[in-house]
Amino acid sequence: MELALDVPRLRAVPSEDAAAPPSLDTPDGDLLVRVGQRDRAAFELLYRRYVRSVFGLALRRLGDRHRAEDATQEAFTAIWRAASTYRPDRGPAAGWLYAVARNAVVDRFRAARPGADGELPELVSAEAGPAEQAEQSYVSWRVHRALEELQPREREVVELAYWSGMSQSEVAEQLGLPLGTVKTRTRTGLARLASLLEGELA
Amino acid sequence: MSRDPRFDELLDGEALGAERERLRRAHELLVQAGPPPELPPGLADARQLDGSPRLPRRRLQRRATLLLAAALAVLGVFFAGYAVGHHGGAGGAAGLALKGTAATPHAHATLEVLPETAGNVPMKLTVAGLPKLPAHTYYDVYLVRKGEYYLSCGTFVTAAGGRPLTVTLNAPYRLQHGDWWVITRHAPSTRGRGPVVLRPA
Numbered sequence: 001m002e003l004a005l006d007v008p009r010l011r012a013v014p015s016e017d018a019a020a021p022p023s024l025d026t027p028d029g030d031l032l033v034r035v036g037q038r039d040r041a042a043f044e045l046l047y048r049r050y051v052r053s054v055f056g057l058a059l060r061r062l063g064d065r066h067r068a069e070d071a072t073q074e075a076f077t078a079i080w081r082a083a084s085t086y087r088p089d090r091g092p093a094a095g096w097l098y099a100v101a102r103n104a105v106v107d108r109f110r111a112a113r114p115g116a117d118g119e120l121p122e123l124v125s126a127e128a129g130p131a132e133q134a135e136q137s138y139v140s141w142r143v144h145r146a147l148e149e150l151q152p153r154e155r156e157v158v159e160l161a162y163w164s165g166m167s168q169s170e171v172a173e174q175l176g177l178p179l180g181t182v183k184t185r186t187r188t189g190l191a192r193l194a195s196l197l198e199g200e201l202a
Numbered sequence: 203m204s205r206d207p208r209f210d211e212l213l214d215g216e217a218l219g220a221e222r223e224r225l226r227r228a229h230e231l232l233v234q235a236g237p238p239p240e241l242p243p244g245l246a247d248a249r250q251l252d253g254s255p256r257l258p259r260r261r262l263q264r265r266a267t268l269l270l271a272a273a274l275a276v277l278g279v280f281f282a283g284y285a286v287g288h289h290g291g292a293g294g295a296a297g298l299a300l301k302g303t304a305a306t307p308h309a310h311a312t313l314e315v316l317p318e319t320a321g322n323v324p325m326k327l328t329v330a331g332l333p334k335l336p337a338h339t340y341y342d343v344y345l346v347r348k349g350e351y352y353l354s355c356g357t358f359v360t361a362a363g364g365r366p367l368t369v370t371l372n373a374p375y376r377l378q379h380g381d382w383w384v385i386t387r388h389a390p391s392t393r394g395r396g397p398v399v400l401r402p403a
């Protein structure tokens with residue numbers, strides 16, 4: 001794709017909320033509503049919160065980093081264009097964003113393979129059935145999004161504890177922190193994740 | 203993912219009852235989700251758009267990339283010529299600094315590409331801050347060409363404590379302008395290439 005984001009259409013227009021820019025505490029749903037009103041700052045905040053989730057979804061589905069990067073840009077273009085159709089009373093923003101992003105990824109898959117039905121396999125769990133793939137995909141989407149909400153120092157120890165292959169002692173040594181501090185940050189991070197994910201993935 | 207950290211090891215029995223079950227659920231979701239992907243530079247830059255009026259446009263990105271590549275090629279030719287001239291035709295070494303990704307924030311390395319000999323390109327990698335890996339897991343040095351993983355240049359493991367380590371590699375192919383390297387972590391359970399742990403600084 002030559003042009004993923006139509007910049008002139010992304011130009012912000014004045015709104016009633018212009019005096020109150022979105023903050024880090026602004027819920028996703030509120031951001032999405034503001035994006036529907038062409039709030040540029042809200043869009044950028046939403047982008048930062050979801051870009052890793054969208055890219056992860058695209059990468060799992062397409063299996064190629066370049067195509068996944070293009071699909072990610074297309075997904076955010078689609079989010080910008082469709083945000084005005086989002087209705088908070090019909091469900092959480094995360095689900096709406098997931099659906100739009102997934103459709104963009106499927107479109108990318110179809111464009112690359114004319115005639116494909118769009119039900120492309122989940123590359124990281126090819127042995128699973130469609131229902132399991134869909135669930136796995138959404139779990140990754142929500143968990144990666146929730147990780148973005150952690151304090152950087154908590155996210156750092158959680159990511160090291162889970163995906164670096166290091167023990168807690170090795171994480172402590174790596175970061176130059178007391179072991180107790182690493183354990184506290186890990187527990188705090190897990191507790192925060194539990195709160196963020198409560199209800200949605202029970 | 204190299205391994206799943208044991209829940210009991212992480213908490214040391216600090217949380218009890220319902221709170222412990224909440225944390226266990228979060229733990230299981232983290233394990234199920236797997237690591238988030240490393241963002242490519244184009245998307246990572248967009249993450250730092252605070253206050254910027256525009257998101258990146260791919261056409262502009264590509265044009266900028268081409269201009270940058272052209273500029274680097276010119277600089278490369280200049281410095282290569284300088285090195286050859288300076289060393290009386292023996293050729294000089296070129297170095298690439300690598301920095302750790304989110305999973306290895308304190309890791310760093312330099313990759314020194316030595317003059318070609320008999321069709322081979324020897325390289326010397328000096329790396330520090332990479333954790334020791336579990337059995338059957340290793341680090342893989344990948345050549346990246348035109349934005350794609352091209353070939354593995356060799357593998358290595360590290361000792362505990364992330365102590366500095368020097369590895370000698372040998373690439374049996376000619377390098378091209380614009381080539382660069384990343385280091386990934388490969389585990390037996392990994393399908394395809396593992397996550398990137400070091401990339402150009």
